[in-house]
Amino acid sequence: MAAFRSPSSASTGLVLLFLISFCVAAFAGNFYQNCDTVWGKDRAQIYDGGNLLTLSLDKISGSGFQSKNEYLFGKIDMQLKLVPGNSAGTVTTYYLSSKGETWDEIDFEFLGNLSGHPYIVHTNVFCQGKGNREQQFYLWFDPTADFHTYSILWNPQRIVFYVDGIPIREFKNLEFLGVPFPNKQKMRLYSSLWNADNWATRGGLVKTDWSKAPFKASYRNFNTDACVWSYGSSYCSPNKNAWYWEELDFAKKGQMKWVQDNYMVYNYCTDKKRFPYGFPTECAFANIL
Numbered sequence: 001m002a003a004f005r006s007p008s009s010a011s012t013g014l015v016l017l018f019l020i021s022f023c024v025a026a027f028a029g030n031f032y033q034n035c036d037t038v039w040g041k042d043r044a045q046i047y048d049g050g051n052l053l054t055l056s057l058d059k060i061s062g063s064g065f066q067s068k069n070e071y072l073f074g075k076i077d078m079q080l081k082l083v084p085g086n087s088a089g090t091v092t093t094y095y096l097s098s099k100g101e102t103w104d105e106i107d108f109e110f111l112g113n114l115s116g117h118p119y120i121v122h123t124n125v126f127c128q129g130k131g132n133r134e135q136q137f138y139l140w141f142d143p144t145a146d147f148h149t150y151s152i153l154w155n156p157q158r159i160v161f162y163v164d165g166i167p168i169r170e171f172k173n174l175e176f177l178g179v180p181f182p183n184k185q186k187m188r189l190y191s192s193l194w195n196a197d198n199w200a201t202r203g204g205l206v207k208t209d210w211s212k213a214p215f216k217a218s219y220r221n222f223n224t225d226a227c228v229w230s231y232g233s234s235y236c237s238p239n240k241n242a243w244y245w246e247e248l249d250f251a252k253k254g255q256m257k258w259v260q261d262n263y264m265v266y267n268y269c270t271d272k273k274r275f276p277y278g279f280p281t282e283c284a285f286a287n288i289l
């Protein structure tokens, strides 16, 4: 405390404070600078000088936003706090997608539920317009009580879905085995909150309770470490190396196994009814290579 009375250390303190806030601003993306609200009019709102974004859904419309930038590979982090209470029928999406008929897409979707019942985190990977690679998980915490970090790692070797830094799913580049991998088309980040009560909760059995509208999801700390597409090529940040070569080490693989053993709800790779004549090629390589 005494130190703050001396003018020189007070100004050092100020400079430090300035530097710290500058760094935070530089790395924690500002929604005004990095995103456009594109759907649902004033149902999508940015607050707190750009640090917080909320989406809302009512009977008339949902809402959504997208990143200003497009990327070809990157590590994308976002903190989300999902619709609390009775969120049955609502779906909050957070995904990367390219355009056109043979688009690529990397999906996080959060399927709401009745109060006290678990959300489902739905994941999928589309390559050249084809998905059918669904995996679903419960979470090990209440995603409506606080913000949690949901990340997509997308580099030339793999796609990894992370929740609070814990990998829940890996989709490897197995192009040498003929499995398509999204590595040629630039993608944009999209997010939306909408009504999907025809399928989302218990397969569509539980409908949205509009008396609880408007439903609201919140976003903060949009962070990208990515190769940003501009004028026909992609520019990577200088600290590209960390994520560009990132792979799951032994400890991370252990964490992923813990999630898959305890929280996995659905895996296309074990759905025999759907694939009676054999599973897709990548399924055999989920835990090797």
Ligand SMILES: *[C@@H]1O[C@H](CO)[C@@H](O)[C@H](O)[C@H]1NC(C)=O
Binding pocket: 111, 112, 113, 114, 117, 118, 119, 120, 200, 201, 202, 203
């Ligand atoms: C909703 O809750 C039910 C019962 O607890 C559960 O079976 C289901 O997986 C939960 N999630 C969704 C999105 O339906």
